[in-house]
Amino acid sequence: MKFNIINFLKIYSEDKLALFFFINLIIILGLVIFGPLITLQNPYDLSQLNILDSLLPPLSQAYENNYFLLGTDDQGRDLLSAIIYGLRISLYVGSLSVIISLIVGIILGVVSAYFGGFVDNFIMRVADMVLAMPSFLIALVLLSILGRGLENVVFALVMSQWATFARVIRSSALSEKEKDYFYSARCLCLPQSRIIFGHLLPNCLPPIIVLSTINLAFAITLEASLSFLGVGLPITEPSIGLIISNGYEYIIVGKYWMSLYPGLFLLITVVSINIFSDRLRILLNPRLNI
Amino acid sequence: MIKNFFKTLIIFASIIFLSKSVLSENLTVATPHDPSVDPHWLYLGPNAAYSRYIFERLIDRDENANIVARLAESWENLDDLTWKFNLRKGVKFHDGSDFTADDVIFSIDRIPNIPNNPASYESNVSMIESVEATDSHTLVVKTKNPYPLLLRRLSGVAIVSKSNVEGSTTEDFASGKVAIGTGPYKFKSYTPGDNYQITVNNNYWGVKPDFNDVTFKIMPDGASRVAALLAGDVDILEGLSPSSVPAVESKDGFKVAKRASARTLWLYVDTQNDNSPFVTDNDGNAMSVNPLKDKRVRKALSLAIDRDAIVSKVMDGLAEEANQVVPKGFFSYSENIPENEFNINKAKELMAEAGYADGFGLTVHAPNDRYVNDDKIAQAIAQMLSKIGLKMQVETMPKAVYFGRLNKQEFSLSMIGWDNAFTGSSLMSLSAAFHTKEEGYGSWNAGGYSNTAFDAEVEKASAAFDMQEYEGHLKRAMEILIAEDQGAIPLHSQFVTVGTTDKVDYTPRADEAFEVMLVKKAN
Numbered sequence: 001m002k003f004n005i006i007n008f009l010k011i012y013s014e015d016k017l018a019l020f021f022f023i024n025l026i027i028i029l030g031l032v033i034f035g036p037l038i039t040l041q042n043p044y045d046l047s048q049l050n051i052l053d054s055l056l057p058p059l060s061q062a063y064e065n066n067y068f069l070l071g072t073d074d075q076g077r078d079l080l081s082a083i084i085y086g087l088r089i090s091l092y093v094g095s096l097s098v099i100i101s102l103i104v105g106i107i108l109g110v111v112s113a114y115f116g117g118f119v120d121n122f123i124m125r126v127a128d129m130v131l132a133m134p135s136f137l138i139a140l141v142l143l144s145i146l147g148r149g150l151e152n153v154v155f156a157l158v159m160s161q162w163a164t165f166a167r168v169i170r171s172s173a174l175s176e177k178e179k180d181y182f183y184s185a186r187c188l189c190l191p192q193s194r195i196i197f198g199h200l201l202p203n204c205l206p207p208i209i210v211l212s213t214i215n216l217a218f219a220i221t222l223e224a225s226l227s228f229l230g231v232g233l234p235i236t237e238p239s240i241g242l243i244i245s246n247g248y249e250y251i252i253v254g255k256y257w258m259s260l261y262p263g264l265f266l267l268i269t270v271v272s273i274n275i276f277s278d279r280l281r282i283l284l285n286p287r288l289n290i
Numbered sequence: 291m292i293k294n295f296f297k298t299l300i301i302f303a304s305i306i307f308l309s310k311s312v313l314s315e316n317l318t319v320a321t322p323h324d325p326s327v328d329p330h331w332l333y334l335g336p337n338a339a340y341s342r343y344i345f346e347r348l349i350d351r352d353e354n355a356n357i358v359a360r361l362a363e364s365w366e367n368l369d370d371l372t373w374k375f376n377l378r379k380g381v382k383f384h385d386g387s388d389f390t391a392d393d394v395i396f397s398i399d400r401i402p403n404i405p406n407n408p409a410s411y412e413s414n415v416s417m418i419e420s421v422e423a424t425d426s427h428t429l430v431v432k433t434k435n436p437y438p439l440l441l442r443r444l445s446g447v448a449i450v451s452k453s454n455v456e457g458s459t460t461e462d463f464a465s466g467k468v469a470i471g472t473g474p475y476k477f478k479s480y481t482p483g484d485n486y487q488i489t490v491n492n493n494y495w496g497v498k499p500d501f502n503d504v505t506f507k508i509m510p511d512g513a514s515r516v517a518a519l520l521a522g523d524v525d526i527l528e529g530l531s532p533s534s535v536p537a538v539e540s541k542d543g544f545k546v547a548k549r550a551s552a553r554t555l556w557l558y559v560d561t562q563n564d565n566s567p568f569v570t571d572n573d574g575n576a577m578s579v580n581p582l583k584d585k586r587v588r589k590a591l592s593l594a595i596d597r598d599a600i601v602s603k604v605m606d607g608l609a610e611e612a613n614q615v616v617p618k619g620f621f622s623y624s625e626n627i628p629e630n631e632f633n634i635n636k637a638k639e640l641m642a643e644a645g646y647a648d649g650f651g652l653t654v655h656a657p658n659d660r661y662v663n664d665d666k667i668a669q670a671i672a673q674m675l676s677k678i679g680l681k682m683q684v685e686t687m688p689k690a691v692y693f694g695r696l697n698k699q700e701f702s703l704s705m706i707g708w709d710n711a712f713t714g715s716s717l718m719s720l721s722a723a724f725h726t727k728e729e730g731y732g733s734w735n736a737g738g739y740s741n742t743a744f745d746a747e748v749e750k751a752s753a754a755f756d757m758q759e760y761e762g763h764l765k766r767a768m769e770i771l772i773a774e775d776q777g778a779i780p781l782h783s784q785f786v787t788v789g790t791t792d793k794v795d796y797t798p799r800a801d802e803a804f805e806v807m808l809v810k811k812a813n
Contacts, residue, residue, distance in 0.1 A: 046669075046676040051599045074533075074604075075669050230658070235669065236684050249513035252520075253537040 011283060018279040025272040032088045039081035040066055044237045049076045055250070058257050071257040073246055077238075083262050086240040087269065089233065093150065094219040097157035098212050104158065105165020110196055110204070112166070113173035124170065127163035135160035139222060143231040153232050157219050168211055172204040179203075206284040213277030217270045224266055240266045317501035317794070317809060320515040320524040322659060324508055325486050327477065328463035329448030330401050333409040334660075334689065335709060338446065339803035343488050343504075344384075345448035345471035348375060348394065349441050353799040353808060355552060355711040357441055360496075361389065361449055361472065362429075370436040370755070371419075377427040381495050383451045384470045384477075391423035396452035404460065408694040413722055413733045414446035434730070436753045438760070442713050474499050474807060483508055488806075499807045510659055519544065519789050526796060528804045530789040531663060532606035538789040547788045549798040552620065552711035554612045555661060557654070557671070557779040558723075559588050560702045562738020568702035570651035572681055577650065582702060586644040588776040591703075593637035594678045595671060597630055601782055604666050608785040614772050615708060615719050617783035622715040622764040627773045630780075637678045649679030656705040657693070658686035662784045668705060671781075696736045704736060707784065711801030716764050721748050724771055724778065739777040744770045 013019040031038075040062060041048045053062070053076035060068045062078065070079040108127070112120040130138065139156040146152040176182060177200070185199050226232040227241030238246065240262050247258020326332045329341030342350070348362035362375045381389040398421055402412040417440065419432040433440060451470045458468045469477035474496065475488040486506040490499060507524060509515045512531045519527045520541060530538065530546065538544045559582050560566040566580040581587045597611045613630045616623050641647060652675065656668035665686040672682035687695075696704055708719040725731035725748050726740040744767050751763035771777045786798040795810045 046673045046682050049673050051596070051603050051670045051673055054603050074666060075673065076603075234684070235665065235686060236672065249511075249516075249531065250533060252513060252516055252534060 021272040021275040035084040040078045043077040043082040089239040101161040104162040109166040109169025113170045130163035210281040217273040315502040318524040320527040322529045328460040343475040373431045375429040390426045414443045527789040530787040532608040547796045555707040555781040558737035566702040568653035586640045590637040590640040609782040612780040616716045624765040651681040653683040655701040657689045660689040661707040
């Protein structure tokens, strides 16, 4: 059966729950991409904020006919705008770090599977070392050394994630290496690069797609946790984790909205990505044959 | 079966409840600060406060910032330069050894000689020319210049035991090995970042405190401290954020002790460097001139800050606007300095006049774990300054990093909160933070402010034995600094707020230092 997007969507939507979260995911992506066009303010532009608007509950009037739908935070930021911008950063940081770890992982994984021997041993032992440490700890240590900032967060996430990719790609490449088409390709004396990138890699991809989506959700939570602890992004440009952390001390006095809503948005995003990837895992698994 | 289960549950619950309601000899404190057990290491308010339990000074300040005798029983001025102290007899260190004049001399010598100290207590002893012991319990101190504030300075000199501390390092204090003083409490244990425990000194010469064992739980997060108090895990909580005050006050069985403190927050402005480290043009490139050196720009910054909004919105009303670096009505407060004005248009005009109508880039630096809502204030200030066209950034960091960098003059616009209770006047802030850097002065001058007329007034004030003359010079110096030069931007004076259960009473100190000896069992 030739791959066909309509067909794929049809099969995908057989699971109604997965469909629901898929639509959710698309709405979130829409919000994230078109966010700046629809938000009340740019929450990162200090001159648009007013401290006198701080700590307003949801549905407070901002100016004219505009409302702070979800209230404001302790600096007078419109919470909805801050959440949308925060999600932008979270998703941006998450996808960027996954893409970079993917590239690094693919190169290292395929190289070590293809060449084997010392190269394989060396790369995999380094990967083992990384995997042996909790990824949160790696990221935390790196950020404490490097300091805050977007590039640093991405770097820290990549450092804690590349090993997973390298491992998975290596093992699927190893099993592909034993297959007949691979032997044929070698017997034909095709150039190494063509064997690796034209034959080996495409056949390793299905698990990678699933792993990337799972890792995207993981990267987003990791970034949120780091920001919550105050080592992630600068405080004037809060990502979701930092918004939650800012609001957290107000929960005790009943000002719940500053933590609740960003938390919900984060939850929905991560759950949607996870369910999407779970469905992909089922569809892309040849053994589950649907 | 179920009935039995509930019975057991009730019995267990009442046992737990009863054991808690018995008035205990133990006190648990939730605090945001780690102690530097070495009383001569890292001169920050919380460290000086911690050192009061194990160590004592010759003379200390009470909760109202008045001088009280501790290890010195009495003292007299032999002349303008010479002071004689009669030390208390029969005082013993925790290890049983006698307290003598040698320990005092050793402590005064040790302070300037601790290597790599990020914030030294040196300013408290630098005016001392020589210390001599005429006998084991009499000291003669000579100062380099007439120095009427010597007694208050000595309240920042903790006395350690010479026989124990000689040859030891700061680490030996943290491990408890040489944490031996004469104070009302003894060192018990310290786990950095987790808890610090002290236990009562039964041989203390003075008034015994109400609690025998005190555990400080170190909890940097404000919300966790409040939760711990409300859950009954701690008896008293230091550093209650104003926004949590209603949450504690409204609960039965809890209360909040409040008091206006002598600490005033202000912003240092870099008036010295031609290339200020955090001043950029609008595109983020370094500038060849430093706009902050222009008085009009500094005035504009002050005009653009809405202190009323900071007090009402960030501090929840638990602060008071400041128009100079001492609180309103404080000794040496000058009435001639006009009230703060919040006027964006005037600020913009001044910026245009100075040639910066389009603004420039500026970063405000602040600690995020030192003063009440420090990081939020910094953000609010950035917000306000961006309204007059500045491209603002905010960088906050833990106090352990912040003050080291501040003292190396690494910032362009930076926050500090100065406790004026130490001298009971503006003298210490003016002489340490604004006098030109030189021997004995300007050790905290992180803005590089320098004005010879100002320096002259400060020097006259620090040599004046007559109180009226002393206050006059201080007022004049403050007028030069604020009204004429705008060498700093005053913000507000904060309140001390301490949350407790109703089983204890607490009297906050004017200098904000937390003190276990002031915690009393409630009747």
